[in-house]
Amino acid sequence: MAVKKITFFTIAFFCVVLVQAQSLVVGTFNLRYDNPRDTGNLWVNRAPIVASLIQFHDFDVLGTQEGLRNQLDDIKNALPDYTYYGIGRDDGQAKGEHSAIFYKSAKFNVLKSGDFWLSATPEKPGPGWDAHLNRICSWVQLQDKKSKRKFYFFNVHYDHQGVQARRESSLLILKKIKEIAGNDPAVFTGDLNGGHDSEWYQSLSNSGWLKDTYKQVAHPYANNGSFNSFGTALQRTEIIDHIFITAPFTAQKWGILSDHYHGKYPSDHYPVLAVIKL
Template sequence: MSRRPRTPHRRSRLGAVAATLLAALLATSSLATAPASAAVEEELEVMSFNLRYASDTPPNSWQERRPVTRQLLQRERPHLIGTQEGLYEQLRDIEDDLRSRYDSIGLGREGGSRGEFMMIFFDQTRLDPLEYDHFWLSDTPDVVGSQTWGGCCPRMVTWVRFLDRVTGQEFYAVNTHLEAFDATARAKSADLILERMAAFDPELPVVMTGDFNEPAGAGGRVYDTLVTDGPLVDTWEAAEERGELVGTFPNYQTPVPGGPRIDWILTSPEVDVRRAEINTFRRAGQFPSDHLPVQASLVLPTS
């Protein structure tokens, strides 16, 4: 049995009516602008994580900690991870565990693959690195491995200028690990970091991750330089929502409620901080590191 064909006139008329009704519906619905708004305000998930350098000596050897670290990172899937203390082979393990979605930029603090890295891992589907560099926290910051302010070892900074593929915004990621045993070296390091940041494009926000080896809060020399009297904001203090406050260096022990935060994520003031958290994940009693990773959900400012 043949079907009676619709006339072109009838199809065109029905299509016009449908188009008119759809346009009216979208014009009066908030859904019409939701996709564009969502794209602009897409949250950027950031983690700062002192990995504790790899050791073969139990307890808490890298062999014991690696599976827990793998599970943590695969569960959280941050777009940006600033790590401290990682050694070359350890960081290669993490790259393998994160699979091909992530890439990384970093350099051993003694040059090449030697020493601990201030590695920056990034989700390639979200972030595109446009430029990067390293400098050392010393009187000769461009000399690889330089150390002039005392302390235990060379300290350094790795920074990357990223394009956020989703929002179209650019920003700087800065990752560091300050001296643990010399307050003067820490203070000079904070001064140098701000001096080097002055060369950044002032129109672009900064996201800084690091182990600062100083409890957060006014009165600390580094915190006052960078935050209290400086250009950056502590995401923990600025967050709209926060998890439980615990000390970020429990040294494989039960985290201490209200303990000191020596690992921070700092940003430019124009960055919107939606959430901040100190991650206490462990598996069968095993922590991934002697430090706890800290995390923040950020919305970068629009151009």
């Protein structure tokens, strides 16, 4: 009887440890919008490659940028284990590019969701400061169905031209994540259109609160920059796609996935993957 009790409690102990040490595969991926002028790299050809890449690398949650509604639906239809949240940046519904978040629907429940624009009036569509285009941040609060643990996931795409807009966007991001997530664990992903030397990146990295997963791991897999321009910028080393976390998350792995097929690339950005532990 005593042996049975010891065995039971031993199994129970290890089950608790496994739950406590839960790891998640998260990422960020600028999909490149469905541009009919991308001769040789059209979305109709890239779509199945993108879906296969997401499936193979087994992301639990993935922040995407630039996806139009038809692209997001193509991915969802190809990957029935995933669903997504996000609205169009142009009208707050389906029009324009999205900062959509894909997640495994069998693994997570969505408890809350929302969006805000990167501008002085974040509650409504419109460009901010000197931005060239509307820019939006989408977010969800997810709960793991087994462990019942909750965390927030924010995803964004900064403007590619407005320098002031990128500076102000980081200040707004810090403010909004604190307002929405409070002290709960949070992940923040996005194409910031700026590397580690940019002022807007450093505002986040030096916040004392958001931590760059790249800097948390001992051996980041960074053999390339994260922007490849469909193969014409392979010599670039700048990382402009980022994954940040708050405590109690810690990062175990980080890498740029330089997948390609027959000399072509799934997007003009490489996806970035991190394994994080809650």
